[in-house]
Amino acid sequence: MPEGDTVHQAARRLHAALAGHTVTRSDLRVPKLATVDLTGRTVLDVTARGKHLLTRFEGGLTLHSHLRMDGSWKVYAPGERWRGGPGHQIRAILGTAERTAVGYRLPVLELLRTAEEHKAVGHLGPDLLGPDWDPEQALRNLLATPERPLGEALLDQRNLAGIGNIYKSEVCFLLGATPWLPVGELPAETASRLPALAKSLLEANRDRPDRTTTGRLTPRPLSTGTNPTRARPSQRLYVYGRAPRPCLRCGTPIRTAEQGDGSRSRPTYWCPDCQQGPTP
Template sequence: MPEGDSVFRTARMLHSALAGRELTTAELRVPAHATAELTGRQVLEVLPRGKHLLTRIEGGLTLHTHLRMDGRWQTYGSSERWGGGPAWQIRAVLGNAQHTAVGYRLPVVELLRTGEEQRAVGHLGPDLLGPDWDADRALQRLSADPGRPLALALLDQRNLAGIGNVYANELCFLAGAGPWTPFGEVARPDRVVALAHRLLGLNRLRSGHITTGDARADRRHWVYRRAGQPCRRCGTRIARSTIGAPPQDRIVFWCPRCQPGDALSRRTEHSPETV
């Protein structure tokens, strides 16, 4: 599932291609909105909200989309051939005289009144990359359940919006706490929140979710997807397991030495709220 910084870049791409231009093509290839008529309307703006995308359209309408695991928006020039996947995977097409935006494998395609956007995103916590970012409010939400494992608390978009599995794993390492550590036992949780905001901010205009400061492909992360490899700090082999209850369980990676505690004895059946 894309992290908040990836969604931020997607919103910038779509805004650049669509905002301020009249739609000459508009197809929503989902049963609920297949007959919606949007051509002739101007796209006003495209905004990210956590992992959600809000495309605001003239006339008080908003197209709400979410990428989840496999969804993708791609933009093309007016005469450019589309190449993001077979036609049957296309869920939305928005085009103007210069560009066409094509949404592939989008699991969420919802047309709603702009005044009702809260129905789609009102449950989200403070957006790590949004104008409403409020570190104190995010910390308050996280602290409301002190027994919840750190990784799951960070993944819960109702606490703070934008963290996916990459950052959840990396933040646990940087906090020196195992993924199962109860949030209430994390030293200086305010620093974890501040670091989450800093990391997503630094990566919002570049790919790779870099947490080590090294942009090389094999050096970007401390623990994520490094199971069996030596810890970059102490040399201990990185461990791998799962956290949460199926089907929403997540893979976690940690260093048994740098993130002390009997991690496997802290398994939980509480799943993250990932949307």
């Protein structure tokens, strides 16, 4: 599931493949961009802002995309088979002489003037993995609506940018608070730890193929042919996706329920023993 760490990984892959190269193939498969042709332009850079991707071209243009739940960008070498999904799911193709970047299932794709990128990302709070990270401002944003449930506040990208549904559940577990606890009811010491904790989780995973919050990088037998430093799937996360298996700390069965984020309901996981606060 694309979250801040996944999007930053995607930005690095796209930047390495495209930056400094001239576009030789351009195909943007959304109605409002159907006639746009970026061929002949040099890609200047690709950067992430929270969960948003900004691909900048010479001439002051930026292609803004967002992965949301299941979008992705794949990079292919010349002649390599495209395996990101069926052709009807392709929304963007950017090709150079050396690489081709293909965007699948992109729910957001728009072309902006680079000087007007703020129209797409100006509403975002401090980026947990970006140069603008400001933990004090992130905490002020979270506490500005003290009655709001912690889980909803963490998902609101206007407070801090980069946390998705997985990290929401994991941060709440590590703070010992349920996602339904009003953020203003967090003990002061716990609240002060929140920004640094969230940042440490995303930073720890920004270069990993398998996301983990437990730190349990249990070795596997080399005969399996897998990376022996990867965590076992059942131990990578403390609570997300683990219901009704036992908590890795106390053994109590993990529970799950839906929680909104202001726009839609999402599955939320918690340990009823390790986390204090209201629940459904």
